[in-house]
Amino acid sequence: MLDTSTDTTWCQFIEFIQTRCSSAEFENWIAPIQFMSATPEEVTLEVPNIFVQEYLLENFKETLAHFLPLKHTGEPAIRFLIAAPKREMAETDAVEEVVDEPRTLAPEMKLNPLYTFDLFIEGPANQFVKSAAVGVAASPGKSYNPLFIHGGVGLGKTHLLHSIGHYLREHHKNLRVQLITTESFIIDIVDALRNKSIDKMKRFYRNLDVLLVDDIQFLQNRLNFEEEFCNTFEALINQNKQIVITCDKPPGQLKLSERMVARMEWGLVAHMGVPDLETRVAIIKQKSESRGFNIPNQIAFFMAEHIYNNVRQIEGAINRLCAHSRLMAEELNQEIVERILSEMFQMNSSRGKVSVEGILKGVATVFEVRISEIKGESRHKEIALARQVAMYLAKELIDDSLMKIAASFGGKTHSTLIHAWKKIADAIQVNDTLRRQVQMIKRNIDS
Secondary structure, eight states, X not given: OOOHHHHHHHHHHHHHHHTSSOHHHIIIIITTOEXXXXXXXXXXXEESSHHXXXXXXXXXXXXXXXXXXXXXXXXXXXXXXXXXXXXXXOHHHHHHHHHHHHHHHGGGOOOOTTOSSTTOOOOTTTHHHHHHHHHHHHSTTXXXXXXXXXXXXXXXXXXXXXXXXXXXXXXXTTSOEEEEEHHHHHHHHHHHHHTTOHHHHHHHHHTOSEEXXXXXXXXXXXXXXXXXXXXXXXXXXXXXXXXXXXXXXOGGGSSSOHHHHHHHTSSEEEEEOOOOHHHHHHHHHHHHHHTTOOOOHHHHHHHHHHOOSOHHHHHHHHHHHHHXXXXXXXXXXXXXXXXXXXGGOSSOSSOOOOOHHHHHHHHHHHHTOOHHHHHSOOOOHHHHHHHHHHHHHHHHHOOSOHHHHHHTTTSOOHHHHHHHHHHHHHHTTTOHHHHHHHHHHHHHSOO
């Protein structure tokens, strides 16, 4: 017989959670849970699958502790039962669904009409990545498989992914192609488990010719979902089917299993960097003209010098200027642009003393790493380079003792600082890309 008081507290937990999460989250993760029984020491819940159990504990453990009995460790005392699966469909039905699935599901792929290769502005920081994407689109499964594209937010990774989708739709009409976000893949798994159609979902994904996956970083710390993705990944690769993945960091920096990281490093790992000044100017000109709004070259250069984090910020700036110009009927000049966009600029108009923190912030932005990583001990190639550039700039711009400057980098020695300074000083003489990156940081650090 149910313990009425515990049954009531479970209902209270449900009411409490329902007001603190989205309707989609509640329907997918909370609503399927069934209260079965309870004692003063333990509550028994029925969940449709292990994923719902893990999601409940990972996201609501502290809240559950306020409503349910507790173990001696302080964790909620819950016994989980996995719901029994329904009768599987007949073999003949399964065969019919295999035939129909790709044709009925594939057309659901939604592509942004503005994200095509023709509308992608190419520059030194993304030229190699775009070439790889075009190669994959022209001959899927023949080279660069998988293609792993990584870079910071708003630099064009999703644009290239959709561009591949557009090209395949136009030139390879018979191929089964699907573009998804990692979040959508996770939701597909949850829906399939809840509807007892996981086999159907697996057949659909594993019968694709091309799988395009955006933001794989959201697979981190979700072991069961990661395992299903890895199995799908291997099934497609073993059939020479094309996979393209985007992420905000390289595979080696992801909190994923060694097996998954190794799979993603099989093919080509390509980095998309921050666009240089000239590329940003070209982006500003193209995107403003596409809106029927002409930004003079002088203003475009002024904007590009002050907004460099990502393309989305540039688009936001253009939208502001476009709206202001049409509403106020004013011709743009540098003073108006600075007034309208000042909060978006990555450079203070009131300049003060250069600090190590200011340098670290500028370097972290351009090289797309964390300040804590620059100060840390990681020997990863990109982080090590960012650290050396920060040390180079600190020695160049800060009038302080080498020992004090070096200590600001996580306790490094002055000899390490000198070594980094010399290495970067030599490198920027022969490496144009690195020299432009250093110049960009110099222009934009707080000084």
